[in-house]
Amino acid sequence: MELREFAERVIFATSLAEKLAGPETAVTDVAPGRAIAVPGQPGRPEELRFCAGEGGPPIPRGAELGDERQRSVLLHFFANHELLAMELMALILLRFPEAPAEFRRGLYGTLREEQRHTAWYVRRLEECGLRFGALPVNRYFWDAVAAVESPLDYVSRLSLTFEQANLDYSRHYAGVFARSGDEKSARILQAVCRDEISHVRYGLQWFRKWRDPEMSDWEAFRKGLPFPLSPSRAKGNGEAAFNREDRLAAGLEPDFVRRLELFERSKGRTPRVFWFCPGAEESVRGEAGAGEDEVARALAEGLEPLMMFACRRDDVLLLRRLPEVERQEQWVRAGFILPELEELGEDGRLRPESVLRGRKLAGLRPWGWCPAAVELFGPLEAGLPPGAPGLERSWNDRVRELYAKTADQEFLRGFLEEGPVAGVEPDVVGRTVRDGGELLEVVEEFRRRGYEDLVFKAPFAAAARGNRKFRGTGDLVWAERVLARQGALVVEPWLERVWDFSVQFEMERDGLRRLDWIELENNPRGQFQAVSSGPRLTRGLDSCLARFLHERVFPIYEGGLAERLARRLEQAGFLGAVGLDAFVYRDRQGELRCKPVVEINPRHTMGRIAFEIRRQVAPGCSVRLSLVREPGSPDGIRLDPESGRMEAGRLVLTRPVGPGGVVAVLEVGRCEAGFSWRSKINNY
Numbered sequence: 001m002e003l004r005e006f007a008e009r010v011i012f013a014t015s016l017a018e019k020l021a022g023p024e025t026a027v028t029d030v031a032p033g034r035a036i037a038v039p040g041q042p043g044r045p046e047e048l049r050f051c052a053g054e055g056g057p058p059i060p061r062g063a064e065l066g067d068e069r070q071r072s073v074l075l076h077f078f079a080n081h082e083l084l085a086m087e088l089m090a091l092i093l094l095r096f097p098e099a100p101a102e103f104r105r106g107l108y109g110t111l112r113e114e115q116r117h118t119a120w121y122v123r124r125l126e127e128c129g130l131r132f133g134a135l136p137v138n139r140y141f142w143d144a145v146a147a148v149e150s151p152l153d154y155v156s157r158l159s160l161t162f163e164q165a166n167l168d169y170s171r172h173y174a175g176v177f178a179r180s181g182d183e184k185s186a187r188i189l190q191a192v193c194r195d196e197i198s199h200v201r202y203g204l205q206w207f208r209k210w211r212d213p214e215m216s217d218w219e220a221f222r223k224g225l226p227f228p229l230s231p232s233r234a235k236g237n238g239e240a241a242f243n244r245e246d247r248l249a250a251g252l253e254p255d256f257v258r259r260l261e262l263f264e265r266s267k268g269r270t271p272r273v274f275w276f277c278p279g280a281e282e283s284v285r286g287e288a289g290a291g292e293d294e295v296a297r298a299l300a301e302g303l304e305p306l307m308m309f310a311c312r313r314d315d316v317l318l319l320r321r322l323p324e325v326e327r328q329e330q331w332v333r334a335g336f337i338l339p340e341l342e343e344l345g346e347d348g349r350l351r352p353e354s355v356l357r358g359r360k361l362a363g364l365r366p367w368g369w370c371p372a373a374v375e376l377f378g379p380l381e382a383g384l385p386p387g388a389p390g391l392e393r394s395w396n397d398r399v400r401e402l403y404a405k406t407a408d409q410e411f412l413r414g415f416l417e418e419g420p421v422a423g424v425e426p427d428v429v430g431r432t433v434r435d436g437g438e439l440l441e442v443v444e445e446f447r448r449r450g451y452e453d454l455v456f457k458a459p460f461a462a463a464a465r466g467n468r469k470f471r472g473t474g475d476l477v478w479a480e481r482v483l484a485r486q487g488a489l490v491v492e493p494w495l496e497r498v499w500d501f502s503v504q505f506e507m508e509r510d511g512l513r514r515l516d517w518i519e520l521e522n523n524p525r526g527q528f529q530a531v532s533s534g535p536r537l538t539r540g541l542d543s544c545l546a547r548f549l550h551e552r553v554f555p556i557y558e559g560g561l562a563e564r565l566a567r568r569l570e571q572a573g574f575l576g577a578v579g580l581d582a583f584v585y586r587d588r589q590g591e592l593r594c595k596p597v598v599e600i601n602p603r604h605t606m607g608r609i610a611f612e613i614r615r616q617v618a619p620g621c622s623v624r625l626s627l628v629r630e631p632g633s634p635d636g637i638r639l640d641p642e643s644g645r646m647e648a649g650r651l652v653l654t655r656p657v658g659p660g661g662v663v664a665v666l667e668v669g670r671c672e673a674g675f676s677w678r679s680k681i682n683n684y
Helices: 003-012 016-020 062-066 068-095 101-127 140-145 151-179 183-210 217-224 244-249 254-262 294-310 325-333 371-383 397-402 405-417 436-448 473-486 543-557 560-572 606-614
Strands: 272-275 316-319 340-343 363-366 431-433 454-457 467-470 489-493 497-508 511-522 528-533 576-586 592-601 621-628 636-639 646-652 663-670
Touching (some): 016 068, 068 101, 068 140, 101 183, 151 217, 183 217, 272 294, 294 316, 397 560, 405 489, 405 560, 405 592, 436 454, 511 560, 511 606, 528 606, 543 560, 543 576, 560 592, 576 606, 621 646
Antiparallel strands (some): 497 576, 511 528, 636 646, 646 663
């Protein structure tokens, strides 16, 4: 029997018995014939023809598989997948008659095994009382593979993608069936898994013969898959564990296996795109030459992986430089779910080949909106859904003004003018000055009130980089330079802080939502050092301070102030992350007071990142995120045996970039009696 005749029967026969039948005589391949066009779908009996759209019942998962009926539904899926695989292999034999004879012989052998797999599933379905074809069947594999343009394209898509993924699924479901007492189905899945190893090995051998020799297996595989296919389709998802052992047995290189395990791309959900730009405040100043300096660039590159903690599975994080594989593995071992990571070009922009340029996107989420973010995200705006905020709404003069510390103090003054607030002194609200003469007048006014120590704040600056404590003439010169560059300056009393904190919000279409209270740790100059987030914010604090917070401070943010903030953001058309910094201090009589607004950050903050990380640790645990120049002791993270999430330990999250570069360090601790990050009681 000629191989072509056999392949035609497999793909065009309209009865299942014919499609599953083996050759009547020995198979030869002396007359492969001419290439055929891709049919709309293979020949099948009516009950097995593809349903419209996705169709069919959902794939049973988890606890559902304890039910015999649901296990039969799953076997029906598997039977259709094996039938599709054998039909596609027959199609490749007919589409590429000029392919090497050895490749065609190997493909014939694989097709025969797929026939056996299909027959196994069909018989098992009948034993379970379900007829093959009783449920709708989908066409996804057909649409993803049938139109391949070369044998290399075929082995990339079917052998190294869908059959490789079945290494995970077949082993996983063999265990599921065995645990449910269905040993017959378990043995079928075990046999399929063994055969899949050889199928992947076969595809890999030809892939290596045909791929670009200048590329590694991983690079050629990743670049060779046309969107929407990606390496994420080459592994299981959900409950199916990654099967390293069988991949290595199939001959895949350890580096390929490591990179595949780490790779993520959405298999259906429309992603949001994130980008870390910590110099947002500086870049909005509108001054010539106000872009990133060398220090800011090093900070951005070193700390940019922190933005991944704000992402969800299937989101995309744009990076100036991809993290090392070892560091990504470290994050995964700690229980973090990685988003898709995409490296920008040398110019800091999207690469020409980026698939994001043509993808549908759910949203764009920079660290903070600024001109640099608009420039980067410009090519992606067309992918946003109708009605989503575009770049014009996300970045404009009204949003720019939200960054100004001058506006923050006017906001606080307006709030206090609505009525007295217990525990808050209106006299300490900062004053905006716009020239040197006004600066001297405000300095003298504060001193007449008894505030000898003052601080100057540039309107646009982050992490206290634009703050200067006033000590003498040299500081006035600095202030004059800021006035010349930015046109304004904030002057306010220097207060002896007792406790710094921030309130994290998310501005959404239906209003402002408070997310978390965050403790801030700043150095004596007010510059950021660390943040911590836990289930009980006041744990470990002095009892008087804790009582003051609960009775005087926290209620401020429950009503009027939050409502006023929501109106301000709504007027600017702003949506996204917002962090409001504040602190508690002692007045000149030693009484506790609160300054409820130090600055309002219309962007992500380290406090927001700490909040997002805490969502991924074990219940009852607290996190501390710090920036340090020396990482200190070796890492060690302990996972909670019940939840599988981080329970205690320490993890260096990033790497230093440039001389004197800082790294982010995560500490996790269980909030038991006496726990306090301030006293560094870390129980691990």
